[in-house]
Amino acid sequence: MARIVILGAGISGLTAAFEASASPHEIVLLEGSPQIGGKLRLATIAGHQVDVGAESMLARRPEALELLADLDVDPVHPASISASIWTRDALRPMPKGTLLGVPADASSMASLLTHAELDRARDERLVDVSGDLSIGELVESALGPAVVDRLVEPLLGGVYAGHARKLSAAATAPALLAAAQHQRLLTDAARSAAAKSGAVDGAAQPVFAGVRGGVGSLPKLLVRVLLDRGVTVRTGATARDIERAGRSWRVTLGETRSPEVIDADAIIIATPARATARLLTEVVPDAATALADIDYASMAIVTYAFRSTESAAFAGSSGFLVPPVDGRRIKASTFSSSKWPWLAEVAPEVTFARVSIGRHGEEADLQKSDAELAAAGMADLRAALGDGLPRPVAAHVQRWGGALPQYAVGHLDRIASVRADLAALPGLEVAGAAYEGVGIPACIGTGRKAAGAVLTHLAGH
Ligand SMILES: Cc1cc2nc3c(=O)[nH]c(=O)nc-3n(C[C@H](O)[C@H](O)[C@H](O)COP(=O)(O)OP(=O)(O)OC[C@H]3O[C@@H](n4cnc5c(N)ncnc54)[C@H](O)[C@@H]3O)c2cc1C
Incomplete structure (x- = not known):
């Protein structure tokens, strides 16, 4: 032995x-x-155990689901509600069928882009790449800078807390790079990826999975x-x-x-x-x-608990992403109790929502005290959802130094x-x-x- x-x-x-x-x-x-x-951690907030690190697992890869099966744990899935992009001072629907922010059809970005930006995206250019390059450069050369700024950045920010113009296309978006290397259009790659992830036997497969009780x-x-x-x-x-x-x-x-x-x-x-x-x-x-x-990006997750009787603003959406170009402090918000039905079930009296703060190379905000971070997150949430948002009954700050490799x-x-x-x-x-x-x-x-x-x-x- x-x-x-x-x-x-x-x-x-x-x-x-x-x-x-x-x-x-x-x-x-x-x-x-x-x-x-x-990075998998629970904390007790308003009397309930809630994820304050990772909270969701990609279900299109087998490993997490297999581990759950080995542990005899049934996966749960997020409610089928959509997320938005908070940009240009409004919450706008997330375009459907994108591959890491690259739309299958440029027109689906109409609500995010100006007319000129949309025209540039529709005028898609063939790209000619041989080696690795940043995903930002790749998408910008095909569809223009606005697609990177308004969609690719917030999506990559959510996964890597990084910057599209620095992250490797080969490592973060191999399917897109492969499409580019075959001289095809990036939108074609997004379309085929969307088709692959679509209906099987008529039923769409859930993209993400979680665990009752939290990841x-x-x-x-x-x-x-x-x-x-x-x-x-x-x-x-x-x-x-x-x-x-x-x-x-x-x-x-x-x-x-x-x-x-x-x-x-x-x-x-x-x-x-x-x-x-x-x-x-x-x-x-x-x-x-x-x-x-x-390099690693550091970040903080601020989780708020609101009285459910006052939380209509969080209903029907799983949250929103924020493009850095809009200059907000938060980079995303997850409406946890709307996204995870199990959480609403075990904690019906409170509604949880969380925001993330901090991107690679932009850690100045993380120097603030917990109270300042919680207040800054609330200020952005109010700006996005309206001044009527009530005061939270509890707020919890989880700092993640060296959170995500770039x-x-x-x-x-x-x-x-x-x-x-x-x-x-x-x-x-x-x-x-x-x-x-x-x-x-x-x-x-x-x-x-x-x-x-x-x-x-x-x-x-
Ligand atoms: C806030 C946040 C949210 C995230 N959300 C998601 C999500 O929803 N879905 C998803 O799929 N991914 C998510 N991720 C990414 C994912 O959670 C992490 O990449 C993953 O959990 C990392 O696991 P790991 O075991 O490789 O490293 P870690 O979780 O970093 O574990 C490494 C461990 O090594 C220990 N250690 C360090 N040095 C030593 C030493 N010298 N000796 C002994 N021990 C040591 C550390 O204390 C730590 O416990 C998120 C990450 C963060 C930070």
Whole structure:
């Protein structure tokens, strides 16, 4: 029996531990912070447990749904209500059938664009690209800058808290880039993507899934299974160093003056890129440098609870996105109780809504106190929904420093070279949001893959 040590108990590390714990090996999961779950977290607001980190999972990829099935948890889906874009001082319907903001038909953007902007979008240009470029550049060259500013930016802002003109098209929108490389129109790519995601047997498949009790309840469910399977789960256990010890590994934890050393036959590092880079400095310096260069965006989520009797403004919509070009402080708002029927059911007396603040490179707002952030979020909500919005009965601020990795142009090459360097060190694997996707399903995928690779390696020992 070998010992597998997993560093970081976000969804990636938890999934790696879950997969590995089906084997006879000893599994040790070490989390640096006082709590497990990473970006999946619940907080008690107005007497109810509510997600204050990730809250929804893409259901068009299989990984999250498969994990729910493994845990015997039924997925729930958002109410079929639409979201809006808050731009040019009004809430405007989100165009349907877009692929990361690229419309299948430019006319669907009529409510967001001026006549001149719409004419430019309709006059779609063929683009000629060979390598990676930013998604902003790609869409701008085909459809004009306004489509980027009014639609692509807010959609990417919602996923990466980043900027369309910096994020890699190859990493964030491979289907669009592929279309561009085949000299086809981007709107064609959006149309075929929309068609693919459409009706199966006449019923549209839900795009997103959640969990009754919140996505933030998954870490606890996973830990319960891990403990049942005899896995050691420790919090407050920050890994400081890893080193090679013959054919095995050694992890050092704790203070420099009183270090604790754990021997491991295999290690999975499931921490954010900068922490992973520090741990890899001695063993794979080139990979460490490549990972250290991945920027992260910081952000805050402010969650409000309103009396339901006064909350008509949130009915019938799942929320809105905000283009940065409009100069607002918030970048999105989710009307949680409208979006998630289970939440309205368990907390009928209050209506939850949340806003997110902070984008990559624009963290000045996050210097404000919690009270100032909560007030700033309310000011924008009132501007969007009307002055009649009541005072919230509770507000909760969750800060996320180093929240989301930024997949800059060239990201795929960077990750390919990191993985190639690591391939020379069997028994050492990495997982997490920095690699093949920031969303929960992608993270679950990397955790599983890392566990699979480690088990294969140990089987050949
Ligand atoms: C506010 C917010 C909302 C989001 N919403 C969604 C959403 O709705 N849907 C979606 O799919 N995705 C969403 N995301 C993205 C997604 O939640 C994350 O990308 C994903 O949860 C990251 O998981 P992870 O395990 O890779 O990393 P993390 O969750 O960052 O976990 C890494 C863990 O490693 C620990 N750690 C760090 N250093 C060490 C060390 N040296 N030793 C031991 N432990 C260490 C950290 O404390 C942390 O717990 C959201 C992200 C944020 C920030």
